[in-house]
Amino acid sequence: MYLRKNKNQLSRPARLLNRFMLIILFISMIIPFMNVLAIAFSTSKNSMVPGITLFPKEFSVEGFVLIWKTQNLWLPFLNSLFVTTVGTFFQVLLSALVGYILTKKDLPFRNLILSFVLITMMIPSELTLVSIYSLNRDLGLLNTYSGLIVNGLMSGFGIILMKNYFEAIPQSLFEAAQIDYASEFKIFFKIYLPMSIPGLVTVGFVSFVSKWNSLLIPVTIITDQNKFTLPVVLRSLIFNSTANSGTTFIAPNAIMAGIVISVLPLIIAYIIAQRFLVSGMNLGSIKG
Amino acid sequence: MILVWIHENTPFLYSMIFWHVKGGLIYMKCSSKSKSATLRKMKKYRFVYIMLIPLLLYFCIFSYIPLFMGLIQSFQKSKLLGVAEWSGLENYRELFADKEFMASLGNGFVIGLGTFLLTFIGGLILALLLNEIRNKHLRSLVQTTTYLPYLFSWTIVGGIWVYLLSSHGLANGFLSALSVKPMQFLTEPHYAKLIMVLTGAWKDIGYTAVLFFASIVVINSNLFEAAQIDSASRGKQMSKIILPELVPTMKTICLLGIIGLFTNFDQVYVMGNPAIIDSVRTPLLYIFEKGIVRFDIGVATSASVVLLLVTFLITLVFHHLIFKKEWK
Numbered sequence: 001m002y003l004r005k006n007k008n009q010l011s012r013p014a015r016l017l018n019r020f021m022l023i024i025l026f027i028s029m030i031i032p033f034m035n036v037l038a039i040a041f042s043t044s045k046n047s048m049v050p051g052i053t054l055f056p057k058e059f060s061v062e063g064f065v066l067i068w069k070t071q072n073l074w075l076p077f078l079n080s081l082f083v084t085t086v087g088t089f090f091q092v093l094l095s096a097l098v099g100y101i102l103t104k105k106d107l108p109f110r111n112l113i114l115s116f117v118l119i120t121m122m123i124p125s126e127l128t129l130v131s132i133y134s135l136n137r138d139l140g141l142l143n144t145y146s147g148l149i150v151n152g153l154m155s156g157f158g159i160i161l162m163k164n165y166f167e168a169i170p171q172s173l174f175e176a177a178q179i180d181y182a183s184e185f186k187i188f189f190k191i192y193l194p195m196s197i198p199g200l201v202t203v204g205f206v207s208f209v210s211k212w213n214s215l216l217i218p219v220t221i222i223t224d225q226n227k228f229t230l231p232v233v234l235r236s237l238i239f240n241s242t243a244n245s246g247t248t249f250i251a252p253n254a255i256m257a258g259i260v261i262s263v264l265p266l267i268i269a270y271i272i273a274q275r276f277l278v279s280g281m282n283l284g285s286i287k288g
Numbered sequence: 289m290i291l292v293w294i295h296e297n298t299p300f301l302y303s304m305i306f307w308h309v310k311g312g313l314i315y316m317k318c319s320s321k322s323k324s325a326t327l328r329k330m331k332k333y334r335f336v337y338i339m340l341i342p343l344l345l346y347f348c349i350f351s352y353i354p355l356f357m358g359l360i361q362s363f364q365k366s367k368l369l370g371v372a373e374w375s376g377l378e379n380y381r382e383l384f385a386d387k388e389f390m391a392s393l394g395n396g397f398v399i400g401l402g403t404f405l406l407t408f409i410g411g412l413i414l415a416l417l418l419n420e421i422r423n424k425h426l427r428s429l430v431q432t433t434t435y436l437p438y439l440f441s442w443t444i445v446g447g448i449w450v451y452l453l454s455s456h457g458l459a460n461g462f463l464s465a466l467s468v469k470p471m472q473f474l475t476e477p478h479y480a481k482l483i484m485v486l487t488g489a490w491k492d493i494g495y496t497a498v499l500f501f502a503s504i505v506v507i508n509s510n511l512f513e514a515a516q517i518d519s520a521s522r523g524k525q526m527s528k529i530i531l532p533e534l535v536p537t538m539k540t541i542c543l544l545g546i547i548g549l550f551t552n553f554d555q556v557y558v559m560g561n562p563a564i565i566d567s568v569r570t571p572l573l574y575i576f577e578k579g580i581v582r583f584d585i586g587v588a589t590s591a592s593v594v595l596l597l598v599t600f601l602i603t604l605v606f607h608h609l610i611f612k613k614e615w616k
Contacts, residue, residue: 010420010522018420022430025414029433029494032448035458039451052461098343101336108326108333116344120351122603126551126572127595130579130588131354131361154346213441215554216572220580231443235558238447241454252451259447266439 040064040256047253063253064261071250073233073258080230081265083148084211091207092200094154099162100188121156126216136221143224151217152210158203165199166192198276205273212265230262355596362590379590389591391566392574399481399556399570400549403488408541410489411496412534416526418497419504431501434494442491446558449487450474480564488555496541503537504530539610546603550595571595 010018034054039047040063041056047063067073101107102114125132132151141147169192177187193200215231222228237255330337362379364372383389414434421427437445452458453473460470473479507530515525553572560568569577571591579588 014523015420018417019426022414022417022421022426026430026433029437029490031458032452033436035452036448048456052458052465094343097339101340104333104336106329107336108329113340113344117347120347122547123351123355124547124551124596124599125351125354126553127575127592127599128354128358129572129575130585130592131358132350133580134357134361134585135349135354151350153350154343209439213443213554215441215443215557216576219557220576231441234443234447238443238450238558239561241450252454252456255447256451259444263440263444270436270439 036256036259039253040260042253044251044253047251047256061257063251063255063257066250067254067258067261071237071254071258073230073261075226076228076230076233077261079145079227080212080262083145083229084208084265087149087153087211088204088208090149091153091155091158092204095158095162095203096193096196096200097188098154098159100166100192102159102163103166117156117159121160129216129220132217133220142221143227145227147221148218148227148229151221152214155207158207161203162196162199165196169195201273201276205269208269209266212262234258234262358589358592358596361585362593364586375586379586380594383587383590383594386587388566388569389571389574392569392571395481395568396550396552396570396572399484399488399568400552402481402485403492403552404545404549406485406489407492407496408538408545410493412500412538414493414497415500415504416530418501419530420522431494431498435498436494437491438495440491442554442558445487445491446555449483449490450559453483474559474561475563477564477567480560480567484555484559484568487559488552499541500534500537503534507533542606542610543603546606547599549602550599 031054035052038053038056041059041061042053043058043060043062044066046053046057098117102110102117104110107113136142136147136151141150173191173195174187177191182190213231214229215235218229218232219235222232234255237250237258241250241252241255361372363374363376365375365378418427418431421430454460455470455472459473463470473483511529511533512525515529520528550571552570553576556565556568556570556573557576560573572595575588575591575595578584578591
């Protein structure tokens with residue numbers, strides 16, 4: 001027993017070095033976040049004082065009030081929330097549907113459809129930006145919420161992940177349901193969907209994060225200020241603060257408050273999804 | 289030269305496109321031996337096809353059509369209204385004469401490659417370090433904190449770093465604590481690329497580590513037991529078991545990195561202020577400024593085509609070098 005334990009671990013100095021390096025890394029990751037939180041909860045006067053701030057000197061929420069009410073951050077926040085939630089819902093549903101269809105081994109042209117979907121994963125779609133703009137213009141999607149939802153509604157990743165997940169469900173369940181004369185739709189909704197919740201959560205989480213963070217598509221297709229999403233507004237706030245050309249000066253605590261606000265939904269989504277993530281991700285990465 | 293090379297490698301090209309579904313098309317042709325059986329199955333699945341058509345149409349419209357549209361537009365004179373005129377290679381000539389574009393290619397390559405290498409090596413090391421930690425709580429704490437920046441958008445991460453590196457930010461706080469005189473990090477074109485690489489790696493390192501770690505966890509534990517019996521040290525186990533077992537993951541990560549090499553937009557769009565933008569402008573930002581802001585659609589699409597070709601060629605070469613053995 002002693003021998004086994006010893007052999008499967010690093011020697012003592014190496015272990016200490018290992019912990020030391022991890023702690024350094026951990027600190028380098030956590031300090032920026034602490035700094036941001038501390039500034040966000042500072043008064044605007046304190047937020048402009050140079051120095052190392054890891055805790056607010058005077059606790060205040062004036063940055064949040066300023067950014068939320070005076071700078072009207074609530075509007076882009078609601079825009080982002082609406083577009084992201086609707087988009088995520090449809091992406092999960094459609095990915096599951098296509099994934100389920102692609103598990104049918106005897107479906108003619110199955111491999112053709114599969115490669116059709118897979119090739120889209122190989123195209124860096126960002127590079128076709130200008131054509132995507134023209135396309136949205138021709139379809140009348142410029143400056144609309146539906147434009148924000150439709151662009152990037154489906155991804156090869158989600159479909160492949162769901163397909164792999166469904167394939168892990170034993171075929172005998174399907175056959176048993178068929179014997180009971182359950183329709184294909186019923187089998188899909190009553191058996192396959194409830195049994196693959198980790199997969200659904202993973203796809204939902206990934207699409208939620210990517211839609212919430214999306215910057216390129218909104219700046220390309222939206223010019224109407226009332227439909228700006230959160231990243232677009234935040235970016236212009238940050239940009240004006242560095243370019244020294246802003247019409248109104250906004251104190252760092254307000255900008256950091258904006259950052260904290262836009263981080264919150266991601267953190268909440270992560271906490272909800274965390275339990276399912278590792279199993280779901282693994283399936284996608286190994287088989288896909 | 290390139291054409292000859294592509295011609296010689298046509299079979300390989302096919303296999304590359306369909307490498308996920310190995311020989312998908314061929315399989316399909318062989319399996320449908322009798323046409324009537326296929327037709328019967330198609331009839332059985334007719335509702336499935338009806339459901340699939342709009343979904344596949346979506347991919348057609350939003351993934352495939354932009355590709356061809358871009359190709360066509362790149363040979364046309366850009367006009368906002370009316371019928372477009374063909375202009376041959378005029379756009380490409382203009383594009384390659386544009387110093388801004390050539391500079392952006394270089395910037396994109398340096399920043400992309402630098403970030404990728406740093407993330408790759410750092411992520412690998414982080415995963416190996418994490419694997420040696422037996423304390424579950426410590427491990428998940430480090431894993432979560434390093435993973436978090438990956439979840440945040442570049443507006444968030446960029447905003448954080450723009451503030452940290454500003455004149456009254458944390459970085460200058462440390463410098464003044466060491467009594468070094470304060471620096472304007474984000475107005476120095478010399479440091480701009482380095483800052484982009486470092487912040488890029490800071491954001492992505494945790495995610496890469498998670499990918500590596502997930503593949504370390506599933507390594508067959510028998511291998512380690514066998515190594516113990518042969519009394520191999522832990523360091524030996526790492527280099528002889530873990531690293532070779534990670535090779536497939538490494539290949540996949542490299543491939544994804546290459547596909548995304550020129551797609552950096554958010555980072556420089558957020559962090560690139562007028563003082564440094566010329567030394568960090570990435571190709572995608574160039575396309576955005578040219579095509580969306582200034583409406584020079586012809587030149588912007590020709591830039592897209594060039595970049596897609598470059599990405600495709602690099603992928604091809606990489607694939608040829610790395611996955612070579614699997615095809616023989």
